[in-house]
Amino acid sequence: MKALYIHADSMEFESKKETPVAEKIPEGMHAGRMEEVLVAFITVESGDEERIEGVAAEASADILETAGKVGAERVMLYPYAHLSNDLGKPKASIEILERMAETIEKAGTEVVRAPFGWYKSFEIRCKGHPLSELSRDFVGKETKEAPKGGDTYFVLTPDGEEIPVESYKGGSECFRIMVKEEALGETAPAAAEPDYLRLCKKFGINWESMSDVGHMSLGPAGALMFDLISDYATQIVNETGPSVYSVKGTNMFSLDEPAVREHADLFGDRLYTIKTGKKSFIMRYAACHQQFAMIRNWNISYRNLPFGAFEVADSYRLEQSGETMLCFRTRRLNMPDFHVICRDEPEARKHFELLDGRIFEEIESVGREYDMLANFSSKVAYEENREMLLGLCRKHDRPALIHIYPEGINYYWTVNIEYHILDQMKRPREIGTVQIDVGNAERFGITYSDENGSPRHPAILHCAVIGSIERWLYTLLDTAVALEKTGVPGYLDTWISPEQVRLMPVSEDHVGAAMGLAAAIRAKGVRVSVDDTDATVGKKVRRSKQDWCSYAAVVGDREAESGTLKVYVRSENRDVEMTADELVARIKAETEGKPFRHMYMPAELAKRCDF
Numbered sequence: 187m188k189a190l191y192i193h194a195d196s197m198e199f200e201s202k203k204e205t206p207v208a209e210k211i212p213e214g215m216h217a218g219r220m221e222e223v224l225v226a227f228i229t230v231e232s233g234d235e236e237r238i239e240g241v242a243a244e245a246s247a248d249i250l251e252t253a254g255k256v257g258a259e260r261v262m263l264y265p266y267a268h269l270s271n272d273l274g275k276p277k278a279s280i281e282i283l284e285r286m287a288e289t290i291e292k293a294g295t296e297v298v299r300a301p302f303g304w305y306k307s308f309e310i311r312c313k314g315h316p317l318s319e320l321s322r323d324f325v326g327k328e329t330k331e332a333p334k335g336g337d338t339y340f341v342l343t344p345d346g347e348e349i350p351v352e353s354y355k356g357g358s359e360c361f362r363i364m365v366k367e368e369a370l371g372e373t374a375p376a377a378a379e380p381d382y383l384r385l386c387k388k389f390g391i392n393w394e395s396m397s398d399v400g401h402m403s404l405g406p407a408g409a410l411m412f413d414l415i416s417d418y419a420t421q422i423v424n425e426t427g428p429s430v431y432s433v434k435g436t437n438m439f440s441l442d443e444p445a446v447r448e449h450a451d452l453f454g455d456r457l458y459t460i461k462t463g464k465k466s467f468i469m470r471y472a473a474c475h476q477q478f479a480m481i482r483n484w485n486i487s488y489r490n491l492p493f494g495a496f497e498v499a500d501s502y503r504l505e506q507s508g509e510t511m512l513c514f515r516t517r518r519l520n521m522p523d524f525h526v527i528c529r530d531e532p533e534a535r536k537h538f539e540l541l542d543g544r545i546f547e548e549i550e551s552v553g554r555e556y557d558m559l560a561n562f563s564s565k566v567a568y569e570e571n572r573e574m575l576l577g578l579c580r581k582h583d584r585p586a587l588i589h590i591y592p593e594g595i596n597y598y599w600t601v602n603i604e605y606h607i608l609d610q611m612k613r614p615r616e617i618g619t620v621q622i623d624v625g626n627a628e629r630f631g632i633t634y635s636d637e638n639g640s641p642r643h644p645a646i647l648h649c650a651v652i653g654s655i656e657r658w659l660y661t662l663l664d665t666a667v668a669l670e671k672t673g674v675p676g677y678l679d680t681w682i683s684p685e686q687v688r689l690m691p692v693s694e695d696h697v698g699a700a701m702g703l704a705a706a707i708r709a710k711g712v713r714v715s716v717d718d719t720d721a722t723v724g725k726k727v728r729r730s731k732q733d734w735c736s737y738a739a740v741v742g743d744r745e746a747e748s749g750t751l752k753v754y755v756r757s758e759n760r761d762v763e764m765t766a767d768e769l770v771a772r773i774k775a776e777t778e779g780k781p782f783r784h785m786y787m788p789a790e791l792a793k794r795c796d797f
Contacts, residue, residue, distance in 0.1 A: 187228065187229065187230055187231055187234050187241050187245055187282070187322075187323070187324040188228075188229040188231065188269035188270045188321070188322070188323055189226055189227065189228050189229070189245060189248075189249075189269070189321065189322040189323075189324065190226075190227040190266070190269060190319070190320070190321050190322075191224060191225070191226055191227075191249070191252055191319070191320040191321070191322065192224075192225045192227070192310060192312050192319055193223075193224050193225075193256045193258055193312070193313050193315070193319075194223050194224075194225055194310050194311055194312050194313060195221065195222070195311040195312075195313060196219065196220070196221045196223070196309075196310070196311050197219070197220055197223050197225045197262050197264075197308065197309075197310045197311075198217075198218070198219040198220075198308060198309050198310075199217065199218055199219075199264070199300050199306050199307065199308035199309075200216065200217040200306060200307050200308075201215075201216040201217065201301055201304040201305070201306050202304070202305045202306060202307060203304065203305040204303060204304050204305075205303045205304065205305065206303075207276040207302075207303040208301070208302070208303030208304050209276070209280050209301060209302045209303055211301045215299075215300075215301050216301065216304075218262070218298045218300065220260045220262050220296075220298055221259075221260070222257075222258060222259040222260060223258055223259070223260040223261065223262050224249065224252060224253045224256060224258035224260070224261050224262070225261075225262045225264055225310060226245075226249050226261065226262070226263050226264065227264050227266035227269065228245070228263055228264065228265055228266060228282075228283065228286075229265075229266055229267060229268070229269035229270045229273070230265075230273070230274035230278060230279035230282050230283075231270050231272045231273065231274050232272050232273065232274050232275070232442055232464075233272070233274075233441060233442065233447075233466060234274050234278060234282060234324075235274050235275060235278040235444075236444050236447050236448070237325075238278060238281055238282055238285070239285070240325075241282055241324055241325075242281075242282045242285035242286050242289065243285075243289065244324045244325070245282075245286055245322070245324045246285075246286045246289035246290055246293075248322060248324070249261055249286070249290060250290060250293050250295060252320065253295060256315075259296070260295065260296045260297070260298070261290050261295055261296070261297045261298075262297070262298045262299075262300065263283055263286055263287055263290075263297065263298070263299045263300065264300045264308070265279065265283060265300060265301075265302045265303075271464050272464040272465070276302065276303060279302060280302050283299055283302060284299070286299075287299045336592055337589060337590070337591060337592060338565075338588075338589070338590040339351045339365075339368070339369035339587065339588065339589055339590075340588050341354040341357075341365070341585050341586070341587060341588065342560075342572075342575065342576065342579060342585060342586045342588050343356075343579065343585045344576075344579045344580045344583055344584070344585065346576055348588075351365050351369040351370060351587070352370070354585075356585065357557065357584065357585050358555070358557055358584070358608070359608055359612075360555075360557045360606060360607065360608030360614050361557040361584070361585065361587070363608065363612065363613070363614055364557055364559060364587055364606055364614040365587055367614065368559060368587060368589065368614075369587060369589070374612070374613060380609075380610060380611050380667075381610055381667040381670075382513075382609075382610065382660065382663040382664050382666075382667050383512060385663045385666060385667065385676075386408075386512055386513065386663065388407075388732075388733075388734065389405070389407040389408045389411065389684065390404060390405020390406065390407050390408045390409075390797055391403075391404050391405070391408040391512065391513065391659075392404075392405075392512075393510075393512060398517060399507040399510055399517065400505055400507070400510040400515070400516045400517030400518070401516065401517055401518050402512065402513070402516055402518070402656070405797055406684075406785075406786035406787040407684035407685075407786070407787070408659075409786055410684050410783060410785070410786040411659060411662075411682055411684060412520075412655055412656075412659060413783060414681065414682055414780075414781055414782075414783055415652070415655050415658050415659055415682070416498050416520065416522065416655050417781035417783070418652075418780065418781050419498060419522030419651065419652055419655065419658075420432070420496070420498065420522070421781060422522075422544065422548070422651050422652065423494060423496045423522070423524045423651065425544075426494070426524075426540065426541065426544060426651075427537070427540060428492045428493050428494045428526055428537070429493045429494065430493070430494040430495070430496050430524075431493065431494065431495050431496070432495075432496050432497065433476065433477060433480055433495060433496070433497050434497055435473075435476030435477075435479070435480070435497065435499075436470075436476060437469055437470050437476075437499070437500050437501070437502070438460065438467045438468070438469055438470070439467060439468055439470060439475045439476075439479075440465055440466070440467055441459075441465075441466045441467065441468060442465060442466075445478075445629045445630045445631070446468065446475060448629055449474065449475065449598075449626065449629065450468050450471075452598070456471070456503050456504050456505070457469070457471060457502075457503075457504060458502040458503075458504055458517075469501075469502035470499065470501055470502065471501055471502070471503060472499060472501050472521050472523050472648075473497045473499035473501070473521060473523030473525075474523070474525070474626065474648070476497065476499065477495040477497065477523070477525055478626060478630040478632060479630065480495075481495060481527065481630075481632050482630050482631045482632045486527070486632075486633070486634035486635070486644075487634060487635050488529055488634055488635065488636050488637055490634070491527060491528060491529050491533070491634060491644065492526050492527060492528045492529070492533060492537060493526070493527055494524055494525065494526045494527070495524075495525045495527070496522070496523070496524050496525075497522075497523055498520055498521070498522045498523075498655065499520065499521050499522075499523050500518060500519075500520050501518075501519050501520070501521045501523075501654075502517060502518055502519075503516075503517060503519065504517060505517055513656045513657070513659050513660035513663065514615060514656065514657055514660045516656055519654045519655075519656050519657075520654055520655040520656065521650055521654050521655075522650055522651070522652065522654070522655065523648070523650060524647075524648075524649045524650065524651065525646055525647060525648055525649075526541075526646070526647040526649065527632075527634075527644045527646055528644055528645045528646070528647065529634070529636075529642075529644060529645070530644075530645055531570075531600070531622065531624065531645050533645070534622050534645040534646075534647055535571065535574045535622070537647055538574065538601075538620055538622060538647060539574065539577065539578065541620045541647065541649045541651065542578055542603065542620060543581075544651055545605055545618040545620065545649075545651050545652075546582060546605075548618070548651060548652055549605070549607065549617070549618070549661075552661065552662065552665050552679070553665060554607050554661065554665060555607070556582075556605040556606060556607060556617075556618070557584065557587075557605075557606050557608075557614070558578070558579075558582075558584070558585075558586040558587065558603050558604070558605060558606075559586070559587045559589060559603070559604040559606060559616075560575055560586045560587065560588050560589065560601065560602075560603050560604075561589045561591065561601070561602045561603075561604070562588070562589070562590045562591065562600065562601055562602075563591050563595075563597035563599055563600050563601075564590065564591065564593055564597075564600075565590055565593065567590075567600040567601055568588065568590050568601075570600070571600060571601045571622075574601075575588075575601070575603075578603075586603075596625075597625070598623055598624065598625025598626050598629065599621050599622060599623050599624065599625070599648075600622045600624055601621065601622050602619065602620070602621035602622075603619065603620055603621075604616040604618075604619050605617055605618040605619065607661060607664075609660075609664045610664055610667050610668055610671070615657075615660070616653070616657075617652065617653040617657050617658065617661055618650060618651055618652060618653050619648075619649065619650050619653065620647060620648070620649040620650075621647065621648040621649070622645060622646075622647060623645065623646040623647070623648055624645055624646075626646060627643035627644050627645070627646055628643045632644060632646075662678060662679070662682060666678055674759050675731070675756055675759050676734075677734065677736065677756045677757045678734060678736070679776070679780075680736045680757075680773055680776040680777050681776070681777040681780035681781070681782070682780075683713075683734065683735070683736040684713070684734075684785070684786070685713055685714075685715050685733060685734075685735045685736070685785070686712050686713040686714065686735070686736045686737065686773055687704075687707060687712055687713065687714040687715070687735065687736070687737045687738070687739070687769065687773070688714070688715050688716075688717060688730040688733070688735040688737070688738040688739075689703060689704050689714065689715070689716050689717070689738075689739055689741050690716075690717045690723065690726040690727065690730065690738065690739065690740045690741065691716070691717070691718065691740075691741050691742070692723055692740060692741065692742035692743075693742075694720070696741050696742055696743075696746065697716070697718050699741055699745075699746045700716050700718070700741040701716055701718070701790075703741065703766055704716050704789060706766065707766060707769070707770055708784075708789070710770050710774075711774075711782055712770055712773050712774075713784065713785045714785075714789065715735075715785065715789045715790070715791060716789060716790050716791065717729065717730070717791045718790050718791060718792045719791050719792050723740060726740075727740070727754070730754070731754075731756070734756065735756065736755075736756055736757070736773075737753050737754065737755060737756070737769060737773070738753070738754045738756075739751040739752060739753045739754070739769075740752065749765055749766070750763055750764070750765055751763070751764060751765070751766065751769065753769055
């Protein structure tokens with residue numbers, strides 16, 4: 187809402203002609219005159235339509251405060267369409283003006299409201315003192331229901347005990363630290379620069395200095411790893427059971443849409459907002475907006491359920507600049523956002539358990555383990571989902587930290603599990619997540635036809651099996667750092683390694699043989715490079731290790747004649763003799779079931795730029 191205040195000796199108006207949007211008014215409202223008056227010229231804007239109560243309350247309070255400051259004895263509310271080009275609908279405008287008049291009158295101040303939608307003549311005598319002309323811009327956040335009580339934390343054990351967090355001493359190191367930080371509010375001391383940043387630099391993963399805080403840039407090696415993880419995330423969701431609809435869409439949504447605005451309000455100051463011309467937009471927080479905007483227009487039968495919707499969605503969160511962390515907490519992230527549309531909550535719980543299993547399977551595949559922080563929107567939500575969660579605790583043979591939100595807030599979700607690893611800085615880090623959503627189907631108008639042909643709102647699962655693309659990359663790099671600390675070379679799984687094989691010709695005379703061998707290996711779907719520089723063999727070998735190549739072999743006269751290579755295997759930190767075919771077979775076995783992409787830079791090192 188835009189407003190212009192004028193403190194006047196007098197203000198007089200008269201209605202002349204109605205417009206197509208004019209309100210019907212009694213004869214006594216067609217004219218009015220007030221003396222010693224604060225005149226508030228009011229323009230209601232489109233964004234106010236979803237915040238009627240809040241805008242009216244905020245504006246009324248400010249008008250009363252201003253009237254007191256300038257000594258005005260009366261208030262006139264004058265609808266005035268010329269303060270903004272983004273006008274609200276007539277119905278909302280009239281309702282806001284009526285609410286304001288009622289509030290001001292109840293406060294004991296005489297008030298007159300000029301009619302809405304009429305051409306009017308007016309005459310005003312402004313007093314001319316420093317406070318006699320003031321402008322205002324009201325946002326009017328809706329008054330939210332106050333929560334009742336505080337957050338509740340306790341530990342649920344696999345045998346069903348509910349133990350106060352203060353007295354619980356079990357669980358893994360990650361779990362104990364998570365209890366201290368999340369439930370007891372004990373902040374861990376700041377850590378030194380984490381080791382994984384050295385690997386980020388090695389693979390060309392940096393902050394982009396020419397962008398906003400928290401935005402990453404990825405060189406060829408990092409970009410390849412990023413895209414492979416994205417491919418893998420897509421592969422995972424298509425293996426979870428339900429049919430999956432993969433979609434793509436925009437990352438910008440209009441706050442004029444009630445569903446978008448209501449959903450956006452849940453995230454407050456973590457949102458990026460953009461104004462273009464007359465409209466305000468938000469950058470999507472996740473893929474929810476786009477997928478729900480599509481699904482609401484689909485004709486869905488109960489026979490189609492459950493099904494999934496998926497997009498690797500660029501998403502934006504306005505993290506504080508001091509909170510950003512390369513690969514882990516960024517302002518632009520890429521979320522492999524998977525939604526499963528279910529008939530009801532019981533069906534959602536069934537698929538929740540299936541997704542939980544896949545989430546654990548993925549972290550265990552890289553040699554890590556998860557601990558669970560289970561959030562519930564209310565005590566009732568906990569009681570309704572307790573047996574499901576207890577079953578998960580028993581399946582994984584580990585406790586869960588329970589967090590029950592304060593009562594009295596109508597959340598759109600019931601249960602959300604965050605899956606945490608303990609990184610090399612001894613900090614719990616959320617990676618995977620799954621949540622039951624019982625509110626967004628109604629908010630966005632998503633329905634399906636049940637067995638009787640009646641429309642029903644489905645329950646929706648939100649899931650990121652491996653977290654964001656950036657966080658899974660963080661997990662892999664942190665895991666490699668952990669391996670280094672055991673006294674062996676750190677390594678990446680072969681499928682994600684930017685260079686799977688490095689061939690190193692002994693001299694210029696052997697470059698041709700190495701290039702021919704590389705071509706044969708590459709044709710079988712393996713990333714292979716050739717160090718064709720004029721460096722010594724010793725330097726080439728050291729460089730292959732510094733570049734974290736999964737396999738590296740020297741090519742000289744002996745290798746060319748025998749067909750046998752002495753291959754350095756990084757994961758074993760030793761040399762193994764094998765033929766090129768055996769090397770390819772080994773790599774194929776190690777990468778089975780994982781996505782493949784060709785190298786994102788020249789295979790010949792002599793052609794590469796220095797990074």
